Amino acid sequence: MAEKPILIIGGGPAGLEAARSIADLGYQAVLVEKRERLGGTPDEAHYAKLTPDLRDAPKAMQEMIDPVTNNPNVKIHFGSTVTSASGSAGNFDVTIKNSKGSTTENVGAVIVATGFQHFDPGRETQQYGYYEHDDVLTLVDLEKMLTEHKVVRPSNGQPPKSLCFIQCVGSRDRQIGNEYCSKVCCGIASKGAIEVRQLLPDCKVYIFYIDMRMYGYWENEIYWPAQEKYKVNYVKGIVTEVVKKGDGLMIKGEDTTLGRPMEIPMDIVVLSVGMEPSAGTREMAKVFGLQLNKYNFIETTGGPLDTVTTTVEGVYACGASTGPADLEDSVSSAGLAAMKAISLVRKAAQAA
Ligand SMILES: Cc1cc2nc3c(=O)[nH]c(=O)nc-3n(C[C@H](O)[C@H](O)[C@H](O)COP(=O)(O)OP(=O)(O)OC[C@H]3O[C@@H](n4cnc5c(N)ncnc54)[C@H](O)[C@@H]3O)c2cc1C
Ligand code: SF4
Known part of the structure; x- marks a missing residue:
């Protein structure tokens, strides 16, 4: 049986890196972003240059966005969010809502990349x-x-x-x-x-x-x-x-x-x-029943050796949704979340 797609919630640096990694390896990603644009907080908050290398921030973000847009392995829902979820690891049904209505997607794993707010x-x-x-x-x-x-x-x-x-x-x-x-x-x-x-x-x-x-x-x-x-x-x-x-x-x-x-x-x-957890991070924790830590960021269970596994099997979190993070942390944890999610959907497909 073919592997099910992987749902990514949030199109900031972490969500973009997760989507690109999944697509590059030949798997399917469904990316849900509540804004009409990708690029996350660096785009929304008009960052000028990036720390530490003073790279032009809009250009750097565009380089993350390009491989994800018009990619046959990535389906993007703009202006949307996830309002409910059922099922379990390997087989989740999620409802995705935008201003025009709602649609349902069946996915094998979920990556929450809903970031932070200032x-x-x-x-x-x-x-x-x-x-x-x-x-x-x-x-x-x-x-x-x-x-x-x-x-x-x-x-x-x-x-x-x-x-x-x-x-x-x-x-x-x-x-x-x-x-x-x-x-x-x-x-x-x-x-x-x-x-x-x-x-x-x-x-x-x-x-x-x-x-x-x-x-x-x-x-x-x-x-x-x-x-x-x-x-x-x-x-x-x-x-x-x-x-x-x-x-x-x-x-x-x-x-x-x-x-x-x-x-x-x-x-x-x-x-x-x-940095504080974004409203979207707290909302997605509710939708998927994820435990939050005492500061309302998403709790991960693996300590320093696994920074993306949450308290719900099949749901991973990365980037600033799990705590204060710079771009390097966000992109690294997104890659790890993508690997874990791919591994799960592969095993689920082999077992079916
Ligand atoms: C003032 C400031 C400047 C910074 N400058 C730098 C810098 O120069 N270099 C550096 O390394 N780091 C910098 N950082 C940190 C950097 O912004 C973060 O590391 C990075 O943005 C985290 O990426 P993310 O994808 O996890 O989250 P975000 O960038 O916050 O992206 C989250 C995305 O999820 C979307 N979303 C949220 N909720 C939902 C929902 N319910 N449904 C769908 N989508 C949702 C949001 O719209 C957004 O697109 C800065 C931070 C601050 C506070
Ligand atoms: S990096 Fe830490 S020590 Fe520096 S301003 Fe931010 S919170 Fe304070």
Whole structure:
């Protein structure tokens, strides 16, 4: 008997890599994406350049999208999501719904790749005034400006003379329940700082951090160039408040290296918001009866040696649906999920 198709939910970097791998190996993939476009959060949030290699993000995403679109082994449902599922490993019936109606697909395995959403800085961190001050941005707002090669103060349209990043907004915070490190924001802020310095050489750029977490090669690829070549000022300190001062902003807090209070005027403040599970991740966990971890990301059961097997046999999860992940993590886990799903549908076909 022929192998059944594999359902992939989410057309971001992880879902695209899973679909491409399945199709390349000659198996059938059904890809369900709730937006009308593929490319996931990097596309939706207008990332400018990728960390760590400063590659053009839209181009890099297009290179992931092309092998999947018009591929005879991949059927894509745009503007759709999965609303119900029945059956078991090797034989699931899923209902896929879009604005025009619904359809059913019979699949052998499922890969959930529904990703993350950015932390909302209005939630319990009002002291940074994201919704009060025009010149307080998030990393995502800055990415959009960088895409347009135009970094200006939203309040007056002028280029900033000073800009700072505040790290760990919505991450490593026991009070709001996100105790985890979001993994990518130290690198992304440093990359953003380099881009701002390239675009506006007269703008002073600061990064206020608790710990600088640059893992692996990012240390040499971004952190040291940011300091040495682009003269970004890294300040180990805690910013407790952002207030309005004249027509600019003032950040208040403590420089923890010097052990003294600090107050620095700033034209733009960028909040390095972390990662939380997307609404789609939580919804798909409900549809398939998957267990979530304490942070509402999908629980995987294999520890570090198997990052994609969930609590439901035949359903795998990859990318940022299982926790904070960069592109490298997302694409690697997607490849593993594709292998596990293929192995399952092959065995099911042989047993039939
Ligand atoms: C500000 C910021 C900048 C970043 N920049 C970089 C960088 O430069 N380099 C790097 O390595 N990493 C970066 N990252 C991390 C990177 O964005 C993630 O690693 C990556 O997007 C995860 O891919 P994913 O496919 O798992 O999830 P996503 O990119 O979130 O994609 C999930 C997809 O699933 C879809 N979906 C969600 N729910 C449903 C549903 N119910 N039904 C159907 N479809 C659904 C979504 O529409 C989306 O297309 C950044 C993160 C942040 C916070
Ligand atoms: S990567 Fe950096 S900014 Fe992001 S949560 Fe971890 S320590 Fe904080």
